[in-house]
Amino acid sequence: MIEIGLVGCPSSGKSTFFKAATLKDVKIASYPFTTLEPNEGLGYVKVKCPCQEIGLQEKCKKCLNGVRFVPVKIWDVAGLVPDAHLGRGRGNAFLDDLMQASVLIHILDVSGKTDSKGNPTESFDPSKNIEMLEREIDYWLFGLVKKDWNELRKGKKNFMETFTKRFSGLSIRAGHIENALQTADLNPDEIDKWSEDELMLFVSEMRKQAKPILVFANKIDIPEAKENFEQLKKRYPDIKIIPGSAEAELALREASIHGMINYIPGSSEFAVADESKLTDKQKKALEFLKKFLDEHKNTGVQECLNTAVFDILKMIVVYPVEDEHKYTDKKGNVLPDALLLPAGSTPKDLAYKIHEDIGKHFIAAVDARTHQQISSDYILKNGDIISIRSGR
Ligand SMILES: Nc1nc2c(ncn2[C@@H]2O[C@H](COP(=O)(O)OP(=O)(O)OP(=O)(O)O)[C@@H](O)[C@H]2O)c(=O)[nH]1
Numbered sequence: 001m002i003e004i005g006l007v008g009c010p011s012s013g014k015s016t017f018f019k020a021a022t023l024k025d026v027k028i029a030s031y032p033f034t035t036l037e038p039n040e041g042l043g044y045v046k047v048k049c050p051c052q053e054i055g056l057q058e059k060c061k062k063c064l065n066g067v068r069f070v071p072v073k074i075w076d077v078a079g080l081v082p083d084a085h086l087g088r089g090r091g092n093a094f095l096d097d098l099m100q101a102s103v104l105i106h107i108l109d110v111s112g113k114t115d116s117k118g119n120p121t122e123s124f125d126p127s128k129n130i131e132m133l134e135r136e137i138d139y140w141l142f143g144l145v146k147k148d149w150n151e152l153r154k155g156k157k158n159f160m161e162t163f164t165k166r167f168s169g170l171s172i173r174a175g176h177i178e179n180a181l182q183t184a185d186l187n188p189d190e191i192d193k194w195s196e197d198e199l200m201l202f203v204s205e206m207r208k209q210a211k212p213i214l215v216f217a218n219k220i221d222i223p224e225a226k227e228n229f230e231q232l233k234k235r236y237p238d239i240k241i242i243p244g245s246a247e248a249e250l251a252l253r254e255a256s257i258h259g260m261i262n263y264i265p266g267s268s269e270f271a272v273a274d275e276s277k278l279t280d281k282q283k284k285a286l287e288f289l290k291k292f293l294d295e296h297k298n299t300g301v302q303e304c305l306n307t308a309v310f311d312i313l314k315m316i317v318v319y320p321v322e323d324e325h326k327y328t329d330k331k332g333n334v335l336p337d338a339l340l341l342p343a344g345s346t347p348k349d350l351a352y353k354i355h356e357d358i359g360k361h362f363i364a365a366v367d368a369r370t371h372q373q374i375s376s377d378y379i380l381k382n383g384d385i386i387s388i389r390s391g392r
């Protein structure tokens with residue numbers, strides 16, 4: 001399953017984002033280091049279910065009016081502060097917990113009302129935290145790389161072998177390491193001549209490759225946040241920055257669970273179920289949320305998850321079925337599964353994703369829309385509905 005890590009300074013709203021996305025009951029508070037142990041939960045990316053297009057909307061039990069939610073794993077950890085690599089705050093060792101994630105969402109408080117340590121302040125420049133966070137992650141990786149450095153310099157270990165092994169649990173693969181070497185223009189055979197700065201450059205490139213970071217400009221509901229967000233966009237044109245409010249998404253999701261409103265995560269509107277049952281306080285809160293959505297279109301939380309998975313990781317959704325005529329599994333469930341696969345995947349990759357045995361005994365694949373057999377090197381498209389024939 002795709003794993004997404006939430007990182008950021010204390011009190012930036014990581015747990016609020018996590019709770020809004022997963023509905024797991026985690027602690028949220030305005031003091032730094034509310035979260036110490038990592039929280040792990042299921043969130044969802046939102047896609048259009050193909051059931052409508054194939055005329056099976058009535059029979060599809062897996063979507064909400066044509067909106068399908070595909071699960072992803074989300075991690076929420078302790079806050080990262082400047083000089084965490086020197087042991088400040090909670091240090092950076094907890095990054096181990098979320099580094100299986102293949103993409104990171106930096107939850108950044110853009111209101112300017114908390115500093116890098118999560119303490120209340122006024123007019124703090126949030127851009128300071130963007131580079132700080134990258135630097136602290138780099139220092140953490142640098143610490144791991146240094147464990148092998150001496151032996152590598154003495155030629156006692158093989159570079160690729162050592163690092164692919166050291167980083168295998170962190171979702172950093174050989175391709176990431178090779179690309180980092182190339183971008184940094186460094187030759188592993190000359191590692192004995194690398195300076196510490198060059199080693200850091202390699203680490204930083206590896207982080208960019210293996211742990212791309214998307215920024216969620218949180219607390220946009222606070223008036224000062226808008227100006228800060230505009231400044232950030234100008235200053236970092238190459239970084240994807242999505243504005244929003246985790247608190248607004250959480251309030252909408254909770255109101256929805258309690259039956260007060262009908263709200264589909266990521267929507268720009270909601271409908272009040274029964275106005276006569278609302279207290280004055282609830283009415284006021286819902287008015288605030290309506291105004292927020294009118295102004296900002298959405299809360300940004302769903303957009304962040306979708307951007308991370310589809311724009312940054314470049315995944316596609318494929319629907320495996322057993323009966324390509326009825327678009328069902330053996331039990332008759334319409335479009336029973338929606339699987340996330342990297343763009344460029346083939347039917348055989350899909351077979352392996354369904355089950356190792358199905359992959360091993362793969363015979364052929366059929367495109368359920370056309371009923372045509374597709375070749376084993378066919379590149380799957382987003383939204384494909386595929387039946388795999390296997391000799392298992
Ligand atoms: N105004 C506003 N406040 C928010 C928003 N999101 C979170 N907060 C508040 O920010 C404070 C910190 O939220 P948390 O979710 O606990 O922050 P965290 O990043 O998990 O903090 P640590 O676990 O201490 O690192 C809480 O008081 C939240 O209610 C938002 O979108 N708008």
Ligand SMILES: [Mg+2]
Nearest residue numbers: 014015034035
């Ligand atoms: Mg927290």
